Amino acid sequence: MFGLIGHLTSLEHAQSVARELGYPEYADQGLEFWCSAPPQIVDRIKVTSATGQQIEGLYVESCFLPEMLAGSKIKTAIRKILNAMALAQKNDVDITALGGFSSIIFENFNLSQMSSVRNIQLEFNRFTTGNTHTAYIICRQIEEASRKFGIDLAKATVTVCGATGDIGSAVCRWLDARTNIKELLLVARNQERLQELQAQLGRGKVLDIEEALPQSDIIVWVASMAKGMAIDATTLKRPCILIDGGYPKNMSTLVHEEDVHVIDGGIVEHSLDIDWKIMKIVNMTAPARQLFACFAEAMLLEFEGWHTNFSWGRNQISIESMDKIGAVSIKHGFRPLIN
Template sequence: MFGLIGHLTSLEHAHSVADAFGYGPYATQGLDLWCSAPPQFVEHFHVTSITGQTIEGKYIESAFLPEMLIKRRIKAAIRKILNAMAFAQKNNLNITALGGFSSIIFEEFNLKENRQVRNVSLEFDRFTTGNTHTAYIICRQVEQASAKLGIDLSQATVAICGATGDIGSAVCRWLDRKTDTQELFLIARNKERLQRLQDELGRGKIMGLEEALPEADIIVWVASMPKGVEINAETLKKPCLIIDGGYPKNLDTKIKHPDVHILKGGIVEHSLDIDWKIMETVNMDVPSRQMFACFAEAILLEFEQWHTNFSWGRNQITVTKMEQIGEASVKHGLQPLLSW
């Protein structure tokens, strides 16, 4: 059996689904009380592959809220993720994906140094960030959606915002080695990491956001939006393809133009229905078919019986592993979301 560790998008979101998620006593409570809410199973479901194989999974709500990071409840955020992982392990889940901010918190705060969670010694090979499959799906979205819009990659410039992150760097490697993309713009805050990435690739221009975006045919956004930054659609190329790989995926509410096409990045569609409710709470357009690619990685690992931390650590994703998880993705009936 596999697991999915997720979280809600805001305190307001948490209030709206508290009763359905089994957090009734917290339905009208403030952030301080939510910091004490325990992880728990919200849903038990089955997923069937187009091969005919069926597996079981459980969704674990971690009770983490993004406001915990914004309002300096860092210790609470860390505790939420570690407790959810310990809960998954105690319930004997073979492989569990860390969804949303869970994997980011794990990496940023080096939680692998916190193996002991009360009476549970975490076995990290039971967990995956899901980032390899997410990066693969974003790359396939770039390839397929650009063709749909008539954008020729061999003549195109792709700007990667968040290029030095785990997913961003993997996208850069794929575009460099698997496509004939003409130009890569590398955008991130850490100049030292940018230089290392440029050296690794042997190409790519290190650029700032304001100078890069108007020159890009395709923008892959896999970073948080800096405070005070707004993107003026009038300054972008027409047509322009934007892959919104952030979380929550909200660029379509910030940028409005008929020739700027915004695709929800890192979302997959399954060929068969899944009888679950969790994707309704994150407003998937077709919740019985669509899911985050990071969650789908745990599903694929369970189908293939690859019970290992397939995605783990910063900037460890290789093109070879992207191809491996990509083959499993196709085999079991998953496709990149291509509608906007």
């Protein structure tokens, strides 16, 4: 059995979803209530592969909200993720994906050193961040969107915002190894890590975001931040592709310029309907088939019987692991979404 650990995008969103899912006691409560709310299994899932194989899974709502990343509530955010992991393991889930900020919190606060949760000793080989499949899908979206919108990669300048993160660094390595792009621009907050990444790649310019974006034919946004940064879309090139790989995805609401094409990054579409309800509440266009690539990684690992932490640790994603998860992604009927 596979598991998915997720969370909602804001307190307001959480209140509306609680009402829809039949948790009225959660629906009218403020942030302090949500800080104390335990994780819940809110969906049971059945997935059929393009091969005909069927698997089952659980969706665990962590009751974490991005508002908990501020100030003194950081410890609450950490506790939320650990408790959700413990709940998945307690229910004998073989492989569970950490979705959204769950994986970011896990990596940034080194939760692998906190393996004891009440009476449960977490077995970390049962968990994956899902980042390898997400990075693979974003790379496929770069390929397919550039063809669709007439951008020649050999003449293109590509900016990766959040280049030093797990997904961002993997995308950079893929761009370096698998494409002949003209220019790679590297943007992130940690300058030391940027210099290290540049040295590893042997290429790429380190620039501030204000300087990089107007030069870019393709922008890959995978910055790990709770709230999206404002972008002056009037300064962007035409045409320009903006792949929004963040969570929540808000670039489409911020950017409304002709010939600036916003792609929901790291989203896949399955070839068959999935028996679940959870994607409806995160506003997928086709919720029976569309989902986050990190969640799809748990499904793929379950389909293949690879019950291991396939994606784990910061900046450990290799081109070979992207190829491996990509091959089974195609096999089981997932494809990158180009909206």
